[in-house]
Amino acid sequence: xxxxxxxxxxxxxxxxxxxxxxxxxxxxxxxxxxxxxxxxxxxxxxxxxxxxxxxxxxxxxxxxxxxxxxxxxxxxxxxxxxxxxxxxxxxxxxxxxxxxxxxxxxxxxxxxxxxxxxxxxxxxxxxxxxxxxxxxxxxxxxxxxxxxxxxxxxxxxxxxxxxxxxxxxxxxxxxxxxxxxxxxxxxxxxxxxxxxxxxxxxxxxxxxxxxxxxxxxxxxxxxxxxxxxxxxxxxxxxxxxxxxxxxxxxxxxxxxxxxxxxxxxxxxxxxxxxxxxxxxxxxxxxxxxxxxxxxxxxxxxxxxxxxxxxxxxxxxxxxxxxxxxxxxxxxxxxxxxxxxxxxxxxxxxxxxxxxxxxxxxxxxxxxxxxxxxxxxxxxxxxxxxxxxxxxxxxxxxxxxxxxxxxxxxxxxxxxxxxxxxxxxxxxxxxxxxxxxxxxxxxxxxxxxxxxxx
Numbered sequence: 001x002x003x004x005x006x007x008x009x010x011x012x013x014x015x016x017x018x019x020x021x022x023x024x025x026x027x028x029x030x031x032x033x034x035x036x037x038x039x040x041x042x043x044x045x046x047x048x049x050x051x052x053x054x055x056x057x058x059x060x061x062x063x064x065x066x067x068x069x070x071x072x073x074x075x076x077x078x079x080x081x082x083x084x085x086x087x088x089x090x091x092x093x094x095x096x097x098x099x100x101x102x103x104x105x106x107x108x109x110x111x112x113x114x115x116x117x118x119x120x121x122x123x124x125x126x127x128x129x130x131x132x133x134x135x136x137x138x139x140x141x142x143x144x145x146x147x148x149x150x151x152x153x154x155x156x157x158x159x160x161x162x163x164x165x166x167x168x169x170x171x172x173x174x175x176x177x178x179x180x181x182x183x184x185x186x187x188x189x190x191x192x193x194x195x196x197x198x199x200x201x202x203x204x205x206x207x208x209x210x211x212x213x214x215x216x217x218x219x220x221x222x223x224x225x226x227x228x229x230x231x232x233x234x235x236x237x238x239x240x241x242x243x244x245x246x247x248x249x250x251x252x253x254x255x256x257x258x259x260x261x262x263x264x265x266x267x268x269x270x271x272x273x274x275x276x277x278x279x280x281x282x283x284x285x286x287x288x289x290x291x292x293x294x295x296x297x298x299x300x301x302x303x304x305x306x307x308x309x310x311x312x313x314x315x316x317x318x319x320x321x322x323x324x325x326x327x328x329x330x331x332x333x334x335x336x337x338x339x340x341x342x343x344x345x346x347x348x349x350x351x352x353x354x355x356x357x358x359x360x361x362x363x364x365x366x367x368x369x370x371x372x373x374x375x376x377x378x379x380x381x382x383x384x385x386x387x388x389x390x391x392x393x394x395x396x397x398x399x400x401x402x403x404x405x406x407x408x409x410x411x412x413x414x415x416x417x418x419x420x421x422x423x424x425x426x427x428x429x430x431x432x433x434x435x436x437x438x439x440x441x442x443x444x445x446x447x448x449x450x451x452x453x
Contacts, residue, residue, distance in 0.1 A: 008039070010326060014423075019231045019235075020231040034414070036412065036425075038412075040147050042145075046058065046152070056069075056100075072097070076096070079096055095130060098194065124174070126148050126150075127148070127149045128148045129147045138436060139342075139348065139352075143195065145195050145197060151174055153167065182198070207332070265284060266306065320396075330410075331403040331428045334406045335405035336406060339408045344407075348408075349404060351452050352429070353432075355444070355447050359435050362439065363387065366387065366439070405427055406427065410425050
């Protein structure tokens with residue numbers, strides 16, 4: 001998604017989720033208890049209605065949002081500036097400009113009275129994605145779409161729980177009004193092949209009467225074996241256990257509980273939590289850790305964990321069993337899911353599977369070529385090592401092409417309902433997309449043409 005839309009979480013990225021809650025979440029999705037919507041492979045664009053000027057304005061980053069958004073002309077000029085000197089950027093500019101035109105027509109069809117009631121706050125934006133069938137995406141859509149996900153507050157100071165609950169309820173009602181209004185005016189707002197729509201619900205198969213949940217519980221028990229942890233423990237407990245083992249093996253002098261807790265915080269905190277911690281004046285850096293720990297022999301080890309990049313690498317390594325587990329079990333949940341945005345979802349699945357198979361055949365040869373080049377160019381050797389590492393990681397997650405069980409990118413859902421905490425299930429698409437990403441766009445286009453034929 002990118003831009004203001006940020007990162008949609010995988011279930012194992014919530015450090016405070018208990019393993020019992022993970023089971024409940026999978027059960028709710030696999031039984032149809034909670035609603036899921038189609039995850040789409042588009043470009044993020046926020047928009048709002050500016051009542052004072054009587055026009056929609058757009059945002060792609062905090063800077064845009066904090067000044068009330070840019071007009072269509074200003075946003076296009078911003079794209080032109082960013083794409084200066086890059087001929088391939090012309091398609092991106094056209095896609096966004098056509099998308100903004102479709103949004104303008106949608107807003108005009110609804111009218112200022114209704115729009116002023118929907119966008120009752122200056123900081124309230126529609127979180128949407130621009131999807132064009134002309135874009136070079138792994139997922140090919142049958143047309144051009146603006147997909148609205150919901151109304152978000154952008155650039156607003158953190159609200160307390162009461163205000164956040166009230167604002168959330170109001171925003172949900174306002175978005176429902178907007179979605180209904182656009183559905184009514186759909187004929188009037190059509191521009192060539194563009195369609196403005198709200199979230200599209202996906203019907204998943206019901207796995208209640210299968211052994212799905214029993215196998216998932218057994219897989220979780222296998223991941224927890226030897227840790228002393230159970231279903232009432234959290235992902236953070238799991239990370240703490242394995243982080244403690246790593247520290248025991250790498251530190252000369254074992255750190256105090258205070259230092260360990262600081263290291264655990266660096267490894268597990270989200271970007272938002274880090275920002276809040278810094279704003280509160282709680283500092284955790286190499287100097288702080290050295291002063292508290294004291295042993296100079298552990299300087300290199302402390303330096304490694306104090307690096308934000310290394311901390312997240314450590315987190316990824318520890319959570320990898322659950323990353324692999326999520327791919328496999330979510331692929332079962334998604335099996336056969338149909339897309340609103342594709343003419344033939346099964347054909348899309350078959351094409352993605354064939355493309356991935358071709359990429360798997362080609363990547364080892366590319367690594368070998370880079371290794372040969374690396375004898376004279378250290379950068380080629382480093383690239384070869386990086387590609388090989390990512391290749392092995394995503395092959396372990398995908399396991400087999402059968403995990404590509406649908407042509408859609410995945411689904412998004414809110415759990416628990418009304419919690420404003422959203423997760424994604426992407427099944428085999430995620431590792432397939434990563435494997436294809438190890439090839440250049442030209443080579444991907446070549447194998448896509450071959451796979452489609």
